[in-house]
Amino acid sequence: MNPQATLSGAFLQSAGSTLPDALKTMRQQRATALADMPVPTRKTENWKYSSRHLQLDDSLAGTLVGGSSNTAFHNGDAYRVVIRNGQLDLDASELPDVSGVEVLAFRNLEDADAAQLAERLDNTLDSKAVQFARLNSARFEDGLLIRLAKNAVLDKPLFVFCENGGDKAGSAYPRIYVEAGQHSQLTLVEEYTSVGEAQALVNTVTEFSLADGANITSVRLTIEGQQTQHIGATAARLQANARFESHCVGFGGPLRRHDLRVCLEGKGAECKLNGVAVTQGQQHLDNHTVIEHVAPHCESEESYRNIAADKSHAVFNGRIHIHPDAQKSNANMSNKNLLLSTGAEIDTKPELEIYADDVKCAHGATVGQLDEESLFYLVSRGIDRKEAGTLLSMAFINELIEQIPVEPVRDAAHARLVRFIEQSFEGA
Amino acid sequence: MLSIKNLHASVEGKEILKGINLEIKAGEVHAIMGPNGSGKSTLSQVLAGNDAFEVTSGEVTLNGENLLELETEERAREGVFLAFQYPVEIPGVSNIQFLRTAVNSMRKHKGEPEMSAVEFMKLARETSKQVDLNPDFLKRGVNEGFSGGEKKRNEIMQALLLQPKLAILDETDSGLDIDALKVVADGVNALRAQDRAILMVTHYQRLLDHIVPDYVHVLAGGKIIKSGGKELALELEERGYGWLGIDEDAAK
Ligand SMILES: Nc1ncnc2c1ncn2[C@@H]1O[C@H](COP(=O)(O)OP(=O)(O)OP(=O)(O)O)[C@@H](O)[C@H]1O
Ligand SMILES: [Mg+2]
Secondary structure (H helix, E strand, O other), rough: OOOOOOOHHHHHHHOOOOOHHHHHHHHHHHHHHHHOOOOOOOOOOHOOHHHHHHOOHHHHOOOOOOOOOOOOOOOOOOEEEEEOOEEEEEEEEEEOOOOOOOEEEEEHHHHHHHHHHHHHHHOOOOOOOEEEEEEEHOOOOOOHHHHEEOEEOOOOOOOEEEEEEOOOOEEEEEEEEEEEEEOOOEEEEEEEEEEOOOOEEEEEEEEEEOOOOOOOEEEEEOOOOOOOEEEEEEEEOOOOOOOOEEEEEOOOOOOOEEEOOOOOEOOOOEEEEEEEEEEEEOOOEEEEEEEEEEOOOEEEEEEEEEEOOOOOOOEEEEEEEOOOOOOOEEEEEEEEEEEEOOOOOOEEEEEEEEOOOEEEEEEEEEEOOOOOOHHHHHOOOOOOOHHHHHHHHHHHHHHHHHOOOHHHHHHHHHHHHHHHHHHHOOOO | OOEEEEEEEEEEEEEEOOOOOOOOOOOOOEEEOOOOOOOOOHHHHHHHOOOOEEEEEEEEEEEEEEHHHHHHHHHHHOEEEEEEEEEEEEEEEEEHHHHHHHHHHHHOOOOOOOOOHHHHHHHHHHHHHHOOHHHHHOOOOOOEOOHHHHHHHHHHHHHHHHOOEEEEEOOOOOOHHHHHHHHHHHHHHHHHHOOOOEEEOOOOHHHHHHHHOEEEEEEEEEEEEEEEEEHHHHHHHHHHOOOOOOOOOOOO
């Protein structure tokens, strides 16, 4: 691809939609501003490992439609919202009726609410650094707005099932905005799955704005098909004493990219970011995280693990930026990687930028293989190699999976990971 | 049952086993003694199929079947069991999950139905009592943070669960206190059976007080240099290895 190439005009045509005027106007402005967005290349620092997996063919520019759903959405004891190709399906949803909690579709917002949202969208992320969040802002056709009043607590987790795909190539732009009032609490589970057979580009943005003392747990699963490229972003902005906890579980694909950005903006804010990613075959998965310690006395704890099999490629780039005023920051980042074959590749890059002097900051990254001695111990008990390898691989990530706080999601993630990893050992 | 003929094995180009010959019949218990570094663990590992060791010549059969051609897991399913001198710790895999997977692998091989989690838990609890291990150990990672003695008891527990044809016990008595030694010895005696052979590597007569062997062999410098009845162990206890024409720590 020519290095100067900008995003094809075809991607800047937002489909007519039923959005309120304020949001339509905002979207149009974003689209205009996007006209000069360079398509990432090998020379684009934050895309250097992933740009060659990016396929932005014009055939993907149109909005995905159709694609019949076969998913029996696992429910557990939870509320649920279904988003199909970026459009909320309220009939298939089960919304909470809890005081102080509003779960709304962008398309149904009153003018005043829409105008307020148009002001706030994008304000949790630095859209220059997350190129594709800009594309989402120019293209979303609906979205999920969750507003929690002061002290509101959603009593059960809210599952958001994002199904994308169709019978004809295209793209989808799911969008979520969470406005959490002071001391409010929410557990949000996003699950991205594929339907249909056609080539798809799924470009997501989920934003969390946490007022003082708000507490949000976010779980994000991407288990999409091999016809789907996924480029997603999650951003959280925390005021004083707010807490944000994130659990991401990603399964490989032709391209899986997730940017996670957390800004600790108020004193005493705290975040915990866990991530597990698995890849096999020729798959490619790339996690980029950034934690901004802006205010003093904030804590961040980050742990990401990757398992790469066959000829797959996993990337982790984790940046911690401690601003000059962020004294007494406490930041801990770890990235561990397991290579299941000599043909697999892992690139890990922790980056620390520290401009305050009174901080505690630690980071570590390792890349290793299965322990031969452990493997021998297991097979010497009659366990076959595939099962032994799966047990040891799961042992590598179990610690993080066990921390997923929603039981049915944790169990489902665990079972899927086992199946995926077993496949990695088949015929090996 | 087990027949070893002129077995040579090396590691990283260095020959460790230099022509081992050994016949063990069903129902027999054989003890192998010998100085540190003489190749006892190497022999045990080679029998179990650790491919860190290269077999350069010789032959090993179990009930007529060529063991050397089988993968480690296939040998285990044919009934070879090794209690490790240094059992490995595997954090993240729970002991119960490991044990159940092992037992079910064997059952699958024999065409028996797999045991459910509940069914197996019952069996595992009973067996853990037999080796005097608190059932809480089942929930912990495999050997994770186990004391030396607990690891050894866990090895015997596995032997009891897997019911092998040939049990090779590599210094399962070392590091045990007197009570634990008794527990382990009871476990091993429980394994003694007409259709089972046991090969015990040990440095001490005290184990052989509890488990009386049919034969005792001395392995030194990669060869069996002397074989005898149970009296040989007593003699070694008394006189050391010197009288056999080797140093206490002759190895290489
Ligand atoms: N993986 C290895 N790499 C290099 N040398 C090895 C390896 N394993 C064993 N050896 C060497 O082989 C020789 C025999 O070791 P082995 O463990 O079989 O002795 P042993 O008779 O079991 O001794 P001990 O009584 O101390 O347990 C030793 O010299 C040892 O250092
Ligand atoms: Mg030894």
